[in-house]
Amino acid sequence: MEEVWVAGAAMNRFGKVPGMGREMAANVSLEAIEKSGISPKDIGYTFISNAFGISERQAHLGPLINTSLGIPEVPSATIESACSSSSAALHEAFVHIAGGFIDAALVVGVEKLSHLETLAATSYFAMGADYAFESKNGATFPGLYATLATAHMKKYGTKHEELGAIAVKNHVNASSNPHAHFQKPISMETYLNSPMVSFPLKLYDCCPFSDGAAAVVVVNPAKFKKDLKEVPAAIRASARAGSIAALQDRTDLTAIPASRLAADKALHQAKVEHKDIDFMEVHDCFTIAEVLAMEDMGFFAKGTAGKAAAEGQTRVDGKLPVNPSGGLKAKGHPVSATGAAQIVEVMEQFNGRAGKREVKGAEYALAHNVGATGGSCSVHILQRV
Amino acid sequence: MTMSETAVKPQYTINEFEHAYQEDGKIIGQECTSCHHRMATQILVCVKCGSSKLASVQLATEGVVRSFSIQNVPSDEFINDAPYAYALVQLSDGAVVSGWLPEAKSEKDIEIGDKVQWKKSYKVGMIFEKVK
Structure with a gap:
């Protein structure tokens, strides 16, 4: 198997972004390629994610991006796995390079949702669930x-204040991330007083609807090591797993099985242990999702991750920093861009550009990206080279 | 025995599932003839034991709330119904279905473990009400 390194990564500022998704996607793609040190002509395959492109009357984005980049002859494909689309695309790129089929790939995820009303956006987001039965x-x-939160709170006594600690932490982290949708910290009082969206989740438990794009360039170092301009991140594991689609058919409503399966595979593949991971970017579309991620992947015992967050263990200066970027919760969640954006944060950290949110001396990072309610999940483990 | 030799057609279509509770007052599901696991979603192979020998069964219409949430921001199909509770209902004979309770307007109106029963309605989806 060939080594696979992340050579460059870029994203725009998430939030309300003017223009079409394809424009954002092309811009961040070129930026990621330029940062990496390779040329667009070196790209052997472009993997695109754009789950809700249809809302812009646009599908088949690959040839549009490749044409923009001056490489119309390069093959492309759209990879969809709900909110884990671009980490699934990264996995495809990894497999292509590790298998020796190509030497470099572009992974780009993009979403444009701000042209939709809240009602329409809510309806689009629900499309990752089981429409007929849920x-x-x-x-x-x-x-x-x-x-899931109701069940977790009932079984383990998880409190609003614990979920609130996650929201507060992620907003603090986002406030030093120039790419984040939200740039201001929030207080616990603001969290607790925010309106209920879906009991037991309040407004500040929820990620925002964001527009945004993120791109990652992955290469075989045997071919491109001499060209690279950034501190690369070696992909030590690229693992995916699934769970039963509809919540009603699952035996445990306090866990996402695919997270555990993908993390177990990834740790085994990377030959590392939990204690080796220096920071994590996890899928926190809602605060409860960060609790589930930390527990399901085995970093905290079931029922204890909320308390750990409340104690500050997952802050940037804590025992295990979680979501130094601000996470989906505060950096924003342009569905198909999220997985790639997690890798952008890893590269910002490894290249010393994270400023106040820097996790000092980090060598290993883990990126965890869930599709919908966990029907699909990706876990990548990256090592600073 | 290979999958192609044992594969069977689905016992019912999604349209038939919806028609059953909307028109006939029945909740239908599938039971694995090997391990007796019951599910009400669309499956061809048992997720528990891998058997493709499934039988269509009529499920109970009453059960208990396994978990729930209150929807204040609905999707377009429920725009005139919010707030309401979405619930996972464990039917008394084992299967779990998704349903909604129009009368449960806040967390004060519903709890895990509450007894509920299916209610016929002209509205979309499977509606349950609390057993008084």
Whole structure:
């Protein structure tokens, strides 16, 4: 198997972004390629993610991006796995390079949602769930995670203040991330007083609807090591897993099985242990999702991750920093851009550009990206080279 | 025995599932004839034991709330119904279904473990109400 390194990564500022998704995607793609030190002509395959492109009356984004980059002859494909789309695309790029089929790939995720009303955006977000059996019976996307939160709170006594500690932490982290949708810290009082979106989840438990794009360039170092301009991140593990699609068919409503499966595979693949991970970017579309991620991947015992967050263990200066970028919660969540944006944060950290949110001396990072309520999940483990 | 030899057609279509509770007052599901696991979603192979020998069964119409959430920001199909509770209902014979309770307007109106029963309605989706 060939080595696979992240050579460059770029994203725009998430939030309300003017123009079309394809423009953002092309811009961040070129920026990631330029940062990496390779040329667009070196790209052997472009993997695109754009789950809701249809809302812009646009599909088949690959040839549009490649044409913009002056490489129309390069093959491309769209990879969709709900909110884990671009980490699934990264996995495809990894497999292509590790398998020796190509030497370099471009991974780009993009979403444009701000042209939709809240009602339409809520309906789009629900499309990752089981429409016939969940959404048609009243489930919304926040509602499904709220249903997991209700079960977790009942079983383990998880408190609003613990979920609030995650929201407060991620807003603090985002406030020093120039790419983040939200740039201001929030207080616990603001969190507790925010309106209920879907009991038990309040407004500040939820990630925002964001526009945004993120791109990652991955290479075989045997071919491109001499050209690289950034401190690279070696992909030591690229693992994916799945869970039963609809919540109603799962035996445990306080866990996402795919997170555990993908993390177990990834730790085994990378030949590292939990204690080796210096920081994590995890999928916190809702605060409860960060709790589930930390527990399901085995970093905290079930029922204890909320308390750990409240104690400050997951702050940038804590025992295990979680979501130094601000996470989906505060950096924003342009669905298909999120997985690639997690890798952008890893590269910012490894290249000493994270400023106040820097995790000092970090060598190993883990990126965890969930599709919808966990029907799909990716875990990547990256090592500073 | 290979999968192609054992594969069977689905016991019911999604349209038939919806028609059953909307028109006939029945909740239908599938039971694995090997391990007796019951599910009400669309499956061809049992997720528990891997058997493709499934039988269509009529499920109970009452059960208890396994978990729930209150929707204040609904999707377009429920725009005139919020707030309401979305619930996972463990039916008394084992299967779990998704449903909604129009009368449960806040967390004060519903709890995990509450007894509920299916209610016929002209509205979209499977509606439950609390057993008084």
